[in-house]
Amino acid sequence: MTDAQRPDYIESLKPRVLLGRGADPAELAAPLGWLASDGGSFVTGQTIVVDGGVTIT
Amino acid sequence: MCCWANVQGRRALLFGDEIIRRLPSVLLAAACTSCGIADGASNSIGQASSDVPETLSAAVAAAQANADRFSSGDFAGVWERMSREVRDGITREDFVTFYETCKKTGQKIRVAGVRLDAGDAALVRMEVGGTDQSRVMLFENGNWVMKPTRLIQVTPNPSWRQTLAASAAMKPPPMIRWDGYAAPPSSLIPRKVGLARDLAQQWGSRKGIRVNAIAPGFFESQ
Numbered sequence: 714m715t716d717a718q719r720p721d722y723i724e725s726l727k728p729r730v731l732l733g734r735g736a737d738p739a740e741l742a743a744p745l746g747w748l749a750s751d752g753g754s755f756v757t758g759q760t761i762v763v764d765g766g767v768t769i770t
Numbered sequence: 771m772c773c774w775a776n777v778q779g780r781r782a783l784l785f786g787d788e789i790i791r792r793l794p795s796v797l798l799a800a801a802c803t804s805c806g807i808a809d810g811a812s813n814s815i816g817q818a819s820s821d822v823p824e825t826l827s828a829a830v831a832a833a834q835a836n837a838d839r840f841s842s843g844d845f846a847g848v849w850e851r852m853s854r855e856v857r858d859g860i861t862r863e864d865f866v867t868f869y870e871t872c873k874k875t876g877q878k879i880r881v882a883g884v885r886l887d888a889g890d891a892a893l894v895r896m897e898v899g900g901t902d903q904s905r906v907m908l909f910e911n912g913n914w915v916m917k918p919t920r921l922i923q924v925t926p927n928p929s930w931r932q933t934l935a936a937s938a939a940m941k942p943p944p945m946i947r948w949d950g951y952a953a954p955p956s957s958l959i960p961r962k963v964g965l966a967r968d969l970a971q972q973w974g975s976r977k978g979i980r981v982n983a984i985a986p987g988f989f990e991s992q
Contacts (some may be wrong), residue, residue: 726988735988748982757980758970760963764987 731766825914826884829892829907832914837879837896845869853908853917891917 727733744761747753762768832851839847849857849865856865880897887893890909895902906917966983973979 730988736986741984741986745984748984753982754980756982757974758967758982760966760983760985762985762987764985767987 729767729770730764731770734765736763736765825909826886826892829909829914830881830884830894833884833894833896833905833907833916834881836916837881840869841875841877843870843875848916851913851915853915854910856918 723735727735741763744763748756748761836848836851839845839851845866846862848869849860849862852865860868877898881894882897882902883895884892884907887906892907892909892914894905894907896905897903907914908917909915962983962985966981969981973981
């Protein structure tokens with residue numbers, strides 16, 4: 714994929730995201746930080762989906 | 771799965787490679803050196819072995835030796851031959867604890883080639899379970915040592931006892947700048963769920979390690 718094609722491709726992905734945009738990496742850091750903190754100390758074997766609603770649309 | 775440890779296992783996160791790359795504040799990393807037996811080596815990619823500089827042969831030999839150490843369970847020996855960033859980032863004890871917990875020995879690895887990547891680095895190609903993988907060997911202090919596939923490290927809360935595992939997540943080939951681990955969600959999410967549950971059961975009962983996963987959607991990466 715060329716640089717010229719890439720923006721179009723990214724735009725084509727957005728309709729699949731319920732929130733209409735891609736995530737900022739910081740938005741993934743928050744749940745990661747929680748899992749790693751004492752607040753997540755009794756959580757195991759779980760998968761937390763952080764995808765802006767892709768999997769529910 | 772590609773995994774590694776920083777620390778002293780009680781809790782584990784499981785997440786994709788790109789996330790790790792973009793989250794320097796989140797500890798860990800991946801020294802993903804597959805365990806197994808190096809059962810042979812040629813010395814070049816696309817050129818006769820006699821043309822390969824001797825130092826590249828040494829890099830292949832070092833990679834093979836590290837694979838042999840993995841296969842024999844000599845994880846302390848592996849730690850000693852990892853690059854400095856690994857040895858500075860994790861103690862030998864923690865390194866051994868992690869690999870004893872999560873690595874299966876005996877996987878067959880064939881060192882299939884090498885090329886000089888820079889003056890002090892060589893890219894070693896390995897055939898592992900029918901697939902090609904690569905490792906970077908660095909020339910440090912007169913020896914070829916293995917570079918981790920990924921390493922991000924920050925000093926964590928000293929009370930944390932956690933291990934992070936980096937999954938080799940699927941990524942559609944055209945997605946260069948953007949990564950979409952949630953795509954296709956139909957196959958990726960169940961894999962992550964299954965892996966997290968399996969590892970939680972295996973590691974939780976044996977080592978008291980907690981394993982969780984993050985399944986991200988589209989996000990911008992570099």
